[in-house]
Amino acid sequence: MSINTMKAIRLHEFGGPEVLRYEEAPIPELKSGEVLIRVHAVGINPPDWYLREGYKDLPPEWRPPVPFPVILGSDVSGVVEAVATDVQSFSVGDEVFGMVRFPSFGESAAYAEYVAAPESDLALKPAGIDHIHAAGAPMAGLTAWQFLIELGHSEANPLQPESHRPVPLSGKTVLINGAAGGVGHLAVQLAKWKGAHVIAVASGKHESFLRELGADEFIDYTKYPPEDVAQDVDLVLDTLGGPTTSRFLRTLKRGGALFPVFLGFSDAEEAAKLDVTVSMTQVRSNGPLLVELGRLLNAGTVRVAIDSIFPLADARKAHERAAGGHIQGKIVLTVE
């Protein structure tokens, strides 16, 4: 490896996991406000395979132009190697974690030995957890936080005209669909931390895992339709979303809320009739919110579960694991 290059996973074309290439790429140059991170671990997330596949399931107007070759990924944990002269919050040697530049599309990304990240996207890694667990936290944790607790920014919402507004959780019944996945397992813990009664929906193998994380009730969706079993719920966070999310309208109380995390809801008239608020948002990078989440991770109030770990060079196997479904927690790549 020459002095200005690093190993990275890059795409030269769209396709299946086989198009992920482990190869040399230039080490990103620092711009104003940025921190160069020596990456120790990378958390993988659905947008990574949406990009790999050419965003084929997104509406055409949502598909950004992709300049090949491109590095994938947003979530990292690592050590600060260098800082731009105007960086205030971090110094060389700090351990940091963050979701880098999401949802915008930058030239530096996570599946690499080095990533250049805006300092505003980062927080100090909680000292009590390792890089693998910290790398699993940012996108899933920020999604759960921005849907359930606090949006943390005033940028326009690309998914609806109005801003997404979390609802009070204390003493409320909250159903989380897809509860064992990246977003779901952190949402279960955050809703419990906020004092909600939590109903977790997942396939049966995740029951003891979710009860250990604090779920009060568990519904195995492979045995019972959760929308028929649960009733009088105040809030449904549907981490699957999509067109099937409307079935949860009948699960909710009048005045309740349905938060789908993926596009596809189309029953606005029915929701209005039932007085149910349907709202969604797109997760955004946010260092200050990660500081707050980091406190909970450090205290053990919230923990990141690890589904599986692969070396960066085996990103293909990690994507194949993701395609197999039934993820419990997070898939993480380690970087030597």
Ligand SMILES: NC(=O)c1ccc[n+]([C@@H]2O[C@H](COP(=O)([O-])OP(=O)(O)OC[C@H]3O[C@@H](n4cnc5c(N)ncnc54)[C@H](OP(=O)(O)O)[C@@H]3O)[C@@H](O)[C@H]2O)c1
């Ligand atoms: N709006 C945003 O900004 C935003 C941000 C992050 C993620 N997302 C979206 O959120 C979704 C979830 O992301 P993630 O990272 O949590 O994914 P993930 O880690 O892959 O988790 C998905 C989970 O859903 C469960 N599941 C699958 N089918 C199910 C069903 N029919 N009913 C209930 N559970 C089911 C899976 O396990 P079992 O089937 O074994 O239960 C798995 O644990 C993705 O579509 C992603 O694109 C949106």
